[in-house]
Amino acid sequence: MIRDDVVSALLRMNVSPNVLEDFPELPGEVEGLLVYGSQARGDAVPGSDLDVLALVAAPRPSTQSGDVNVSYYTREQLSTGIGTLFGAHLKRDAKMIWDNHGHLTRAVEDMGEVDTDRLLARARSMSELFTSPERDLPKYLPGLLRQARYLLRSCLYAQAIADGDSCFSVRELAVRHGDPYLARLLASRQPSEATVADFDECLSRLRGIIGEFPPSGHGSLEATVVNEWGRPSDVLAMAFMALGATGKGSDYAEMEKILL
Amino acid sequence: MSAEIAFVGDVHGNLSALRGLCHVLAARGGPHAVFLGDYVNKGAQSAEVMQELLAYSRAGRATLLAGNHEAALLDALDTGDLTAFLKMGGAMTIRSYVGAKVGPDVLRDFRARFPSEHLDAVRRMPETYESDDLVAQHIPPAASTPKFRITAHVPVGKLPRIGRHSAQLETGCGAESGRLTALLWPSRDYVQVDARGAIVTRGVG
Numbered sequence: 525m526i527r528d529d530v531v532s533a534l535l536r537m538n539v540s541p542n543v544l545e546d547f548p549e550l551p552g553e554v555e556g557l558l559v560y561g562s563q564a565r566g567d568a569v570p571g572s573d574l575d576v577l578a579l580v581a582a583p584r585p586s587t588q589s590g591d592v593n594v595s596y597y598t599r600e601q602l603s604t605g606i607g608t609l610f611g612a613h614l615k616r617d618a619k620m621i622w623d624n625h626g627h628l629t630r631a632v633e634d635m636g637e638v639d640t641d642r643l644l645a646r647a648r649s650m651s652e653l654f655t656s657p658e659r660d661l662p663k664y665l666p667g668l669l670r671q672a673r674y675l676l677r678s679c680l681y682a683q684a685i686a687d688g689d690s691c692f693s694v695r696e697l698a699v700r701h702g703d704p705y706l707a708r709l710l711a712s713r714q715p716s717e718a719t720v721a722d723f724d725e726c727l728s729r730l731r732g733i734i735g736e737f738p739p740s741g742h743g744s745l746e747a748t749v750v751n752e753w754g755r756p757s758d759v760l761a762m763a764f765m766a767l768g769a770t771g772k773g774s775d776y777a778e779m780e781k782i783l784l
Numbered sequence: 785m786s787a788e789i790a791f792v793g794d795v796h797g798n799l800s801a802l803r804g805l806c807h808v809l810a811a812r813g814g815p816h817a818v819f820l821g822d823y824v825n826k827g828a829q830s831a832e833v834m835q836e837l838l839a840y841s842r843a844g845r846a847t848l849l850a851g852n853h854e855a856a857l858l859d860a861l862d863t864g865d866l867t868a869f870l871k872m873g874g875a876m877t878i879r880s881y882v883g884a885k886v887g888p889d890v891l892r893d894f895r896a897r898f899p900s901e902h903l904d905a906v907r908r909m910p911e912t913y914e915s916d917d918l919v920a921q922h923i924p925p926a927a928s929t930p931k932f933r934i935t936a937h938v939p940v941g942k943l944p945r946i947g948r949h950s951a952q953l954e955t956g957c958g959a960e961s962g963r964l965t966a967l968l969w970p971s972r973d974y975v976q977v978d979a980r981g982a983i984v985t986r987g988v989g
Contacts, residue, residue, distance in 0.1 A: 659888055663867075743888030746866055750886045753875030767867050 530557065533621050534574070539563050543574050546590025554578045556628030557621040564619045567693055573712055576621075577614070579628045602631045609643065609681050609784050611635030613692045640686040643784055644734055647679050650762045651737035652748075654727055659744040666718040667766035668745070672726040675762075677710050678784045679733045703729075758783070788815035790966040791920055791951070793936040793944070794851065795819065795837075796958025797827025797876055802836060804981020805964050812975075814845065815968065818913045820936040821851025821922035826958030830877040831902075838905050850909035851922040851937065853877075858906050861898065864891055918969065924952070934967060943985070944974055 605611035956962025
């Protein structure tokens with residue numbers, strides 16, 4: 525399937541032509557393609573991104589062009605989404621664009637249910653990362669805010685599932701919670717630089733769901749990375765991502781792709 | 785004194801492999817060894833590997849080139865910004881030098897336990913070793929040269945790649961299943977040890 529066919533299919537799904545102007549050429553090895561997020565649910569608003577997942581044989585980095593995000597997953601990487609929010613989200617909302625061998629459809633069908641109690645307990649253990657702000661915020665605010673947003677969004681999704689009314693739209697959750705600020709706080713595209721105020725807003729809402737955070741066993745983000753290194757743990761994965769993107773990406777140590 | 789030279793790929797904190805390989809080389813008459821960089825990170829004994837290599841170097845038995853992991857280490861210590869080094873797996877090196885659980889101020893703990901002689905040595909490490917017929921450096925050079933090129937850095941699997949014009953020696957040392965490789969010049973034979981330092985291969989290039 526070539527780019528024009530993909531774009532035509534997306535136009536039939538009522539994706540805005542403006543967004544599709546930025547749709548990139550896809551590598552020839554792509555075996556399947558789906559849309560997820562607000563464009564798949566049909567509740568996109570002006571400014572909403574288009575989130576596309578492409579199935580490939582070998583791992584490759586995600587791309588962003590204009591408002592179009594393409595994430596590449598191998599079947600193995602997708603299988604790590606079983607039982608996660610990401611998997612449940614795909615299973616509920618994704619719209620298949622094409623699937624050469626049926627592998628992508630099957631991978632999405634296999635995603636299974638989310639254990640929300642376990643997820644919230646994991647989120648609580650990860651939240652220790654936010655308990656040494658005096659030391660960490662001057663240097664790592666952007667990364668920590670990104671992880672706080674990710675954790676808050678995940679906990680809100682999990683809470684909705686636990687309440688028997690799953691929802692993967694932050695705008696819808698903002699309405700449900702009577703908290704209009706939530707939609708802006710959790711928007712995937714942030715118009716301005718990271719602020720401590722947003723960080724605090726995320727944390728207070730997070731505490732409302734998972735309770736007080738356990739104190740950090742290490743006293744700083746950097747110490748968490750050093751002391752936890754080598755034993756795979758949620759808090760290490762969160763800390764590593766909170767370091768942000770710096771230096772040469774090709775030199776980075778490897779971390780798993782799907783977390784919660 | 786042997787006229788042979790040994791070129792050694794990434795060590796990455798594996799002291800057993802380093803000692804095992806040096807033992808194998810000693811049995812061949814102890815050729816001068818040119819290490820191609822990346823002594824730290826991944827394996828658990830970065831500090832001990834550095835200590836041992838510096839001793840070889842002081843004794844005139846080894847030349848130590850800088851790899852990108854040494855460059856990141858030096859940059860972290862010079863600028864006081866650990867972020868990029870940590871993203872490369874610098875935690876293993878910091879733990880090795882600090883020797884215990886680090887406190888909240890990681891940079892302070894690391895600097896306090898990183899010997900000045902190691903810092904001086906890393907600062908002095910050249911990037912390239914060159915003779916009439918070969919050029920060796922950590923990262924494969926972009927510019928072409930008529931000389932034989934010896935590099936590491938880019939993983940090539942368990943066995944080195946030894947061609948007519950170049951050799952690549954990064955065989956995964958620092959990981960459980962990795963090996964440490966030495967290319968012997970001018971024969972272009974190679975020797976390898978496994979992660980525990982036991983000899984596994986002697987091949988002809």
